Amino acid sequence: MSQRLRPVSPIWVAGRPQHGEEEFFVSHPYDDSPVGATSWATAGQVEAAVAAATGAAAESAALPAHVRAEALEHVRRRLDEEAETTAELITAESGKPIAWARVEVDRAVSTFRWAAEEARRFTGDVQRLDTDPNAEGRMALVRRFARGPVLGITPFNFPLNLVAHKMAPAIAAGCPVVLKPAPATPLSALHLGALLSETELPAGMVSVLPVPNERAGQLVEDPRLPVVSFTGSARVGARIRRVVPEKHVVLELGGNAAALVTADYPDRDWAAERIAMFGNYQAGQSCIAVQRVFIEAGAYADMARRITDRVRALVSGDPTDPACKVGPMISAEAAERVESWIGEAVEGGAKVLCGGGPRKGASLEPTVLTDVRADARVLREEVFGPVLVLRSVRDFEAGLDAINDSRYGLQAGVFTESLPQAMRAHRELEVGGVVIGDVPSFRADQMPYGGVKASGVGREGVRSTMDDYTVERVLILPDTL
Incomplete structure (x- = not known):
C-alpha cells in the first residue's frame, strides 16, 4: 500500500510552531510504511509551554465568552472544510478504516460545535436563601471559575476526537491546555494545534507536545498544572491518582464492555x-x-x-x-x-x-x-x-x-x-x-461519559468536562442591592 509521506509536522509550544532536536517517523500500522514525521519536545520546550500556560491562566479565565466561542467555531469550520484529508491522516497514523476515520472527524466537528455553544451558555445560578429564618434578606450567586492549566494526555485509538474532548472544553471553560498525544499517533493532535494557532486565543493557552511516555511523569507531577485529564490504561490511571492526590484528576480508563x-x-x-x-x-x-x-x-x-x-x-x-x-x-x-x-x-x-x-x-x-x-x-x-x-x-x-x-x-x-x-x-x-x-x-x-470502579473518575462530554475543569464558588449577597 503506497502512502504519501507528509512534511515534518511542527510541534506547538504556546501556540507557535517549533521543532525539537530529535525527529521521529510515524508509521502506518497496516504495512509499517512511514506516513509522516514530527519531533519530540525538548525539556526546554516543555518548560516553555508549561510556563506560558501558567502565565496565560488569568488572561484565559477572563476571556469573554464570545472570544472563546469564536475560536472553537473556527476550528469546527476548518475541520469541516478539511474533513477528508483529516480522515486520511487518522487512517494513516492509526490504521483505522477510512469509513470509521470519517465518523471520527464528524464527531470532532460536533465536539467543537458543542464546546462553542457551551462557552456561550456557561453561566451561574441564583439561589434564594430565605428558606430558613437566619438567611432572610440574602441570596446566593453560584458561578464556576477555571481551576487553571490542564494537562491532557490522550491515547492512540481516537487520535482526533479524544484530543478534541480534552482541548475544546478547556478552551470553553477558560483553561490553558498542554496536550500530550499518544506517541504512536501525534499527527492528528498537531493538526488541531495548527488550526487553533489560527485563532485569537492567547498564545500560551494551547500547546501540543509529543513527549515519550517515560517523560510524561514530569508533566503529571508539575504543580503548575493543577488539572490532569488522562485517557488510557487502568494501570497508568491508578498510578496518576497515587502520585498526585492533591490535583484534580479526571480519568477515563477503559473496561471490558x-x-x-x-x-x-x-x-x-x-x-x-x-x-x-x-x-x-x-x-x-x-x-x-x-x-x-x-x-x-x-x-x-x-x-x-x-x-x-x-x-x-x-x-x-x-x-x-x-x-x-x-x-x-x-x-x-x-x-x-x-x-x-x-x-x-x-x-x-x-x-x-x-x-x-x-x-x-x-x-x-x-x-x-x-x-x-x-x-x-x-x-x-x-x-x-x-x-x-x-x-x-x-x-x-x-x-x-x-x-x-x-x-x-x-x-x-x-x-x-x-x-x-x-x-x-x-x-x-x-x-x-x-x-x-x-x-x-x-x-x-455531549452526554456525560465515564465509568466507575477501575474504569475511572470524572466525566467527559463537553459540559461535564467543563464542570471538571472548573470549581464552584458562591457569592452571598443581600437581596436589597
Missing part, C-alpha cells in the same frame, strides 16, 4: 449485527467495544449463530478501502498480545466459533469464543482487540450479575423492549452508562 440479549428481544438480526460490528470496530481498540456478550439461555444457540455469521462477513484488510470495517491493531506487538490471550483461552477449553487464525503483522482475524473459563484474561481483563466472548445466562437477573462481575464499569448495552427491565438495568448495573436496545459502544459527544 458487556451486552445482554434477552430471550424475548424481537429483532435478533439487529442485535447480532450491532454486536458483531461493535465488537470489532476500531479492531476492538475502543474502551466501549463489545467484549462480553451474555445471552439468555432460550436465545443462546440462535444468537450465537447469528453473531458468528455476521462476524465472518465483516470486511477486513486495507484500511484505505471504503468497504473495510476491521483494520489492523495499532502495532504487531499489540496484536501478538491479543493472539496470546486467545491461545490461553483455547488451551483452557474455549471453543473458537470463528477467527482465531494466526496474525499477519498488526492484523488479527475477528474472533468469537465460547465456553471460556471464568478466569480467562479474554473475559476478566480488557482485551482491546477484535475478540467477542459469548456466554449463556439463566435469566435477566443472572445477566445483570454477570455484567457486574468485573472490576470495570464503563458502559453496558441491554437488548430489551421491557421498560421495567430497562429501569432495573439502570438502577442495578455498576457502570457509567446503560444503553437500551443497542451495544455499549454508543456515545454522543
Whole structure:
C-alpha cells in the first residue's frame, strides 16, 4: 500500500510552531510504511509551554465568552472544510478504516460545535436563601471559575476526537491546555494545534507536545498544572491518582464492555449485527467495544449463530478501502498480545466459533469464543482487540450479575423492549452508562461519559468536562442591592 509521506509536522509550544532536536517517523500500522514525521519536545520546550500556560491562566479565565466561542467555531469550520484529508491522516497514523476515520472527524466537528455553544451558555445560578429564618434578606450567586492549566494526555485509538474532548472544553471553560498525544499517533493532535494557532486565543493557552511516555511523569507531577485529564490504561490511571492526590484528576480508563440479549428481544438480526460490528470496530481498540456478550439461555444457540455469521462477513484488510470495517491493531506487538490471550483461552477449553487464525503483522482475524473459563484474561481483563466472548445466562437477573462481575464499569448495552427491565438495568448495573436496545459502544459527544470502579473518575462530554475543569464558588449577597 503506497502512502504519501507528509512534511515534518511542527510541534506547538504556546501556540507557535517549533521543532525539537530529535525527529521521529510515524508509521502506518497496516504495512509499517512511514506516513509522516514530527519531533519530540525538548525539556526546554516543555518548560516553555508549561510556563506560558501558567502565565496565560488569568488572561484565559477572563476571556469573554464570545472570544472563546469564536475560536472553537473556527476550528469546527476548518475541520469541516478539511474533513477528508483529516480522515486520511487518522487512517494513516492509526490504521483505522477510512469509513470509521470519517465518523471520527464528524464527531470532532460536533465536539467543537458543542464546546462553542457551551462557552456561550456557561453561566451561574441564583439561589434564594430565605428558606430558613437566619438567611432572610440574602441570596446566593453560584458561578464556576477555571481551576487553571490542564494537562491532557490522550491515547492512540481516537487520535482526533479524544484530543478534541480534552482541548475544546478547556478552551470553553477558560483553561490553558498542554496536550500530550499518544506517541504512536501525534499527527492528528498537531493538526488541531495548527488550526487553533489560527485563532485569537492567547498564545500560551494551547500547546501540543509529543513527549515519550517515560517523560510524561514530569508533566503529571508539575504543580503548575493543577488539572490532569488522562485517557488510557487502568494501570497508568491508578498510578496518576497515587502520585498526585492533591490535583484534580479526571480519568477515563477503559473496561471490558458487556451486552445482554434477552430471550424475548424481537429483532435478533439487529442485535447480532450491532454486536458483531461493535465488537470489532476500531479492531476492538475502543474502551466501549463489545467484549462480553451474555445471552439468555432460550436465545443462546440462535444468537450465537447469528453473531458468528455476521462476524465472518465483516470486511477486513486495507484500511484505505471504503468497504473495510476491521483494520489492523495499532502495532504487531499489540496484536501478538491479543493472539496470546486467545491461545490461553483455547488451551483452557474455549471453543473458537470463528477467527482465531494466526496474525499477519498488526492484523488479527475477528474472533468469537465460547465456553471460556471464568478466569480467562479474554473475559476478566480488557482485551482491546477484535475478540467477542459469548456466554449463556439463566435469566435477566443472572445477566445483570454477570455484567457486574468485573472490576470495570464503563458502559453496558441491554437488548430489551421491557421498560421495567430497562429501569432495573439502570438502577442495578455498576457502570457509567446503560444503553437500551443497542451495544455499549454508543456515545454522543455531549452526554456525560465515564465509568466507575477501575474504569475511572470524572466525566467527559463537553459540559461535564467543563464542570471538571472548573470549581464552584458562591457569592452571598443581600437581596436589597
